[in-house]
Amino acid sequence: MASFQPPATMRAVVYKGPHEVAVEDKPYPKLQTDTDCILKVTTSALCGSDLHFYRGHLDVPAGFTCGHEFVGEIVEKGSAVKNFSFGEKVSSLR
Numbered sequence: 001m002a003s004f005q006p007p008a009t010m011r012a013v014v015y016k017g018p019h020e021v022a023v024e025d026k027p028y029p030k031l032q033t034d035t036d037c038i039l040k041v042t043t044s045a046l047c048g049s050d051l052h053f054y055r056g057h058l059d060v061p062a063g064f065t066c067g068h069e070f071v072g073e074i075v076e077k078g079s080a081v082k083n084f085s086f087g088e089k090v091s092s093l094r
Contacts, residue, residue, distance in 0.1 A: 004075045004086075006038075015064040018056030026065060034080040037073030039090065069093050 001008040005075035016022055029038055047069050071091045074084055084090065 006076070013066040015053060015060055016062055017056065018093045019086045021054065021066065031076055031078050035079035037074050037081055037084065038091075039070070039078040039092075041067075041070045041072040042089075043072075044070040046075055 008028060010028050011028040014022050014024045014026070015091050029079055031038060042069050049058075050066055052058045053064070069092065071089060074088050074090060076092055077086065079086060
């Protein structure tokens, strides 16, 4: 395990309702399984699917944390993660 000390919270873009988002503090995530990784996000993108709920075309509950396309570096990883190293940059385009 790397010597990374996670903060108590992280900043996140949160959906509040059609045409309304806010940046808020959210609890820092925790590893849930031995195949999980936690990334320090360095770059993120806005996706077309984000615009659907932002514009009110999809029903998404208020409080939803936005963002599923990002680049970051691995700061925590589960014991079963063998093909990635601490500090390695990875992306998620899901």
